[in-house]
Amino acid sequence: MKDLTILKPDDWHLHLREGIVLKNIIKFSSEFFGRAIVMPNTKNPITSINKCISYKKSISEGLPENSKFEPLMTIYLTDETIKDELIEGFKNDVFFAAKLYPANATTNSSQGVKKIENLYEIFEVMEELGMPLLIHGEVTDPKVDIFDREVVFIDKELLPLIQRFPKLKIVLEHITTSYAVSFVQENNLGATITPHHLHINRNAMFFGGLNSDFYCLPVAKRENNRIALRKAATSGKKCFFLGTDSAPHLRQWKAFCGCAGIFNSPVAIESYIQVFDEEDSLDQFEKFASLNGPNFYNLPVNKEKIRLVSKSNEIPKFIEVIDNNKVVGQIKPFHAGEILNWQVEGIVN
Ligand code: OTD
Ligand code: ZN
Ligand code: ZN
Numbered sequence: 001m002k003d004l005t006i007l008k009p010d011d012w013h014l015h016l017r018e019g020i021v022l023k024n025i026i027k028f029s030s031e032f033f034g035r036a037i038v039m040p041n042t043k044n045p046i047t048s049i050n051k052c053i054s055y056k057k058s059i060s061e062g063l064p065e066n067s068k069f070e071p072l073m074t075i076y077l078t079d080e081t082i083k084d085e086l087i088e089g090f091k092n093d094v095f096f097a098a099k100l101y102p103a104n105a106t107t108n109s110s111q112g113v114k115k116i117e118n119l120y121e122i123f124e125v126m127e128e129l130g131m132p133l134l135i136h137g138e139v140t141d142p143k144v145d146i147f148d149r150e151v152v153f154i155d156k157e158l159l160p161l162i163q164r165f166p167k168l169k170i171v172l173e174h175i176t177t178s179y180a181v182s183f184v185q186e187n188n189l190g191a192t193i194t195p196h197h198l199h200i201n202r203n204a205m206f207f208g209g210l211n212s213d214f215y216c217l218p219v220a221k222r223e224n225n226r227i228a229l230r231k232a233a234t235s236g237k238k239c240f241f242l243g244t245d246s247a248p249h250l251r252q253w254k255a256f257c258g259c260a261g262i263f264n265s266p267v268a269i270e271s272y273i274q275v276f277d278e279e280d281s282l283d284q285f286e287k288f289a290s291l292n293g294p295n296f297y298n299l300p301v302n303k304e305k306i307r308l309v310s311k312s313n314e315i316p317k318f319i320e321v322i323d324n325n326k327v328v329g330q331i332k333p334f335h336a337g338e339i340l341n342w343q344v345e346g347i348v349n
Contacts, residue, residue, distance in 0.1 A: 002310040004282055005348055008302035009269065009289035011036040013134075013173055013192045013243030015261070016059060016071070018042050020328065023062045024321045025248055028265040030069035032344050034302035037134070037243070040076035040099050041108040047076050049089045056094075072096035074134065078111050079118045083125055090131045097132040097171075098122075102153070105138045106217040107247065107260055112136075116157055120164070127168040132297065134171045137180070138218050147202070150218050151179045162187055171296070174245045176218045178228030184239050185232075190296040192243025193233045193288075195271035196262045196334055201226045212258035213332055216247065233272075233288055234281035241293035244268045250321065250329040264334035267315055270342045271335060273308055277342065305348040313343040 011029060014036040016022050029036055038059065040046035046055055052073050059071045075086060075095045089095040100119070101112030113119060126133055137158060138149035154172075162170065171190040172180060176197050184191040196216060201223045204214035214220065232240050246268060247261030264271060269289070276285040294301045317337045321329040 002277075002282070003307060003345075004273070004285065005305050005307045006286035007290040008032065008034045008304045008306050008347070009242055010034050010293050010302065011244050011246075011265075011268070012171070012241055012293045012297075013037055013039065013194075013245050014265070015039045015041065015245070015247040017248060018055070018058065020321060020323045021248060021250070021331075022058065025263075025265060025319075025331070026059065026062045026069075027064055028268075028319075029246070030063055030067045032269055032306050032347070033069065034304070035070040035072055035299075037097060038071045038073055040074045041101065041106070043108060045076040045078075045108060045111055046074065047078055047081070047111070049085060049092075049094050052089065052094050074099045076101065076111070077113055077119060077122065079114050081119065081122055083122055086122060086131075087125055087129065090129055095131070097134050098126060099134045099136075101136045102138065102140050102157075104140050105136050105149075109136070116161065123161070123165050123168055127165050130169060132169045132171060134173055136217075137172050137175075146219055147221055150175070150177050154180060154183050158183070162189070173243065174218060175229065175232075176221050177225045181228045181232045185237065188239070190239050190241065191232075192245070193229055193240055194243065194245040194262075195264050195268055195275070196220070196245075197226065198230050198233060198275045199226075199271065199334075210258075212254055213336070214262065215258060215260050216245070216262045217260040230275055230279055234276050234279040234284050236281075236284035236287040236292075238287075238292050238295055240288060241296060242268075242272065242289045248331045251318065251332060252329060254332070262334050263319070263331050266319060266333045267335050267340065269306075269308070269344050270313055270340045273342045274340055277310070307345045307348050308342055309345050310342050313340045314338075315340060 101109035103112040246265035248263035
């Protein structure tokens with residue numbers, strides 16, 4: 001039996017949702033992650049200090065007793081974001097970072113940014129403040145093929161942005177292409193990589209009929225891209241770090257509208273370590289999971305450790321959503337019904 005003990009990891013990209021779903025799923029993140037950057041694309045997006053404070057409060061209330069999990073909050077940028085609100089929120093530790101969704105690029109992004117140039121004044125202050133800009137990097141022009149949207153975004157939007165704001169601290173979120181892998185390294189950006197983009201390519205969405213379980217945005221790409229992502233994640237390079245992009249949708253909604261998003265938080269650590277094991281890179285796992293993120297964001301690493309062991313781990317077919325002792329819905333986790341080779345054994349002090 002193989003085992004590995006690493007510093008407690010952090011999740012640098014997470015969707016925690018609200019209400020009953022939040023209460024049911026947060027334990028999957030808080031158990032073995034120290035911190036998480038919480039995405040602001042709630043139904044009513046987190047566009048102000050007040051909304052952010054009340055969202056953070058609901059997250060804290062949903063945490064298990066004595067949890068040390070720390071949510072790091074983000075502001076959802078719009079064409080109307082007020083500069084002073086952003087500055088005040090950042091200076092008072094309400095906002096850890098700002099999130100840029102091109103309008104309609106992904107779930108709950110209709111209030112996102114229509115024209116990136118409209119935010120140049122905001123980026124100027126963020127650059128001065130050292131406030132990180134987290135980007136969903138896809139163009140939304142319907143004429144651009146959905147599989148090309150990340151690459152076109154990099155050329156048309158991201159390149160001009162970094163040329164104009166060379167000191168702005170940027171994370172290109174959930175990268176899916178070999179093009180993004182190279183761009184991030186060459187331009188000193190940070191990038192999160194999800195477990196699902198390390199495991200699946202675009203075939204998964206079409207296997208056994210149209211399968212929305214593997215539909216997420218950005219969509220998984222061709223196999224050569226998956227290989228490039230696995231190489232990047234397991235390289236240990238400082239610019240690549242863990243961000244699950246765990247995005248739960250109730251089964252009834254996923255089945256009904258095929259909404260985008262993969263719920264991986266119940267299996268995220270096991271899913272990632274399996275990739276590192278398969279790539280013979282277990283020695284690089286702690287960098288990706290626990291060191292590179294804090295290094296990028298200038299934060300201390302977590303003090304506790306977790307121990308992982310290689311043993312057969314059957315993943316449940318569904319996670320139940322419970323309200324008032326009644327099952328009110330189900331969410332399918334990533335790897336549902338599969339047997340993974342690793343398990344988190346627990347916290348080690
Ligand atoms: N992608 N679904 C969601 C977010 C992410 O773009 C993302 O970060 C979601 O449901 O919030 C998804 O497919
Ligand atoms: Zn996104
Ligand atoms: Zn996301």
